Amino acid sequence: MRMTVIGTGYVGVVHAACMADIGHDVLGVDIDEERIAALTEGKAPIYEPGLNELLVRTVASGRLRFSTYVTEAARFARLHFVCVGTPQMPGGEAADVRYVDAVIDGMAPHLRPGSLIVGKSTVPVGTTARLGARLRAVAAHSEIAWNPEFLREGFAVADTRRPERIVVGVESRRAEATLREIYKPMLISGVPFFSTDPATAELVKVASNAFLATKISFINAMAEVCDSAGADVVALAEAVGEDSRIGHRFLQPGLGFGGSCFPKDIRAFAARAEELGAGEAISFLHQVDEINTRQRRRTVDLARNLVGGSFSGRRVAVLGAAFKPESDDVRDSPALDVASAISREGAEVRVHDPEAVDNARPRFPELHYTLDVPKACEDADLVLHLTAWPEYRKISPAELGPLVRDRKILDARNTLDTAPWQSAGWSVNALGRPPMTGSYAA
Ligand code: UDX
Helix, strand or coil: CCCECCCCHHHHHHHHHHHHHHHCEEECCCHHHHHHHHCCCCCCCCCCHHHHHHHHHHHHHHCCCEECCCCHHHHHEEEECCCCCCCCCCCCCCCCHHHHHHHHHHHHHHHHCCCCHHHCCCCCHHHHHHHHHHHHHCCCCCCCEECCCCCCCCHHHHHHHCCCCCCEEECCHHHHHHHHHHHHHHHHHCCEEEEEHHHHHHHHHHHHHHHHHHHHHHHHHHHHHHHHCCCCCCHHHHHHHHCCCCCEEEEECHHHHCCCCCCHHHHHHHHHHCCCCCCHHCCCCCHHHHHHHHHHHHHHHHHHHHHCCCCCCCCCEECCCCCCHHHHHHCCCHHHHHHHHHHHHCCEEEEEECCHHHHHHHHHCCCCECCCHHHHHCCCCCCEEEECCCHHHCCCHHHHHCCCCCCCEEECCCCCHHHHHHHHHCCCCCCCCECCCCCCCC
């Protein structure tokens, strides 16, 4: 099927490449000329496992092309996916939907009769209905549907090829049939398909993110209780998660969530519910957000205590800059938030990350960056483990020990195996856990 994908950010570029890969004829569109030029050469604008190979293959096959013209897109196909960003409103909590609106307004007068626009961006509930009315005023023969995207960064290609579910919010059987046709290979392989009204489809996305964010903040709230009670939140989470009704996933205590989705999506959801008169029902999301930001402050407080009460003149090593492992994305990264707060308090902060350094540097130029873990840790008074890259689990604490000034590590992600660190003479600290001191005599 011929289709366009408007917006070649995270969701758009992966969707466009995967659709071309399953045999569709795809035109990717973006206003960013540099990005389109790179994509035309098969170069991915983001670090995402498998994406470069996929782009090279689909561009070479001729099934994936790119353009900067929205009007060309309107002529190219009768099916259009909208994947532009919906960031947090500057100075507010609500979602800024101006880019989605602009795509619809820009395309509407040029659409071919019988066109279907399918939104994938995360939007406030009611957006499809609002845009549908706007579209019909200009292009009576066209319609709009919503098909939220659930991909995780770092697994974007795999999640798009084999999603856990496909949800579509449609106003006609024709729209549903078109979407079933597009996703046929996924449906044949058994991916569940949910066809519902647009408002419900929009809500499925924000409700899913709200639930996951709540689960993370729940266990982080337990970490605070553990700190007061002298208990261990890691052992607690292990035992609690064993209950199959609860489960272990997203029950990892630590520095909390960041990235381009969870923080802004829960704020936008709460703001939209308020507008609809349902604010009270999900007012707990403010708490979820507050618990999450408090984890960052509490990490800085614990780090300050560990270096003797003041960062002034101290050297701190930071392991991790991305908002999560397997990603080079630093948008609302808890790691960089903590690193810059510590630097503002007078410490010299050296940050290591295997992928995200280039993205972090322009945003936080006051921090020092390196691609070498030992360099980051040289003469450090404290090592902070802030993003759970698997390679940090392979660090040899015995080899790192002689390089630092003080063998102290704060494992803010609770993913390090603490025993080897302790036996190499390190004291290991974490939120929600009693300090684990070393047994090695220097
Ligand atoms: C998320 C949703 O998972 C995805 O469905 C949606 O489409 C977009 O938002 P993503 O932002 O890629 O995807 O990240 P995810 O893997 O969900 O992690 C979000 C954040 O939560 C990360 O900062 C991660 O470090 C943190 N996290 C996750 C925890 O702090 N503890 C956990 O147990 C799990």
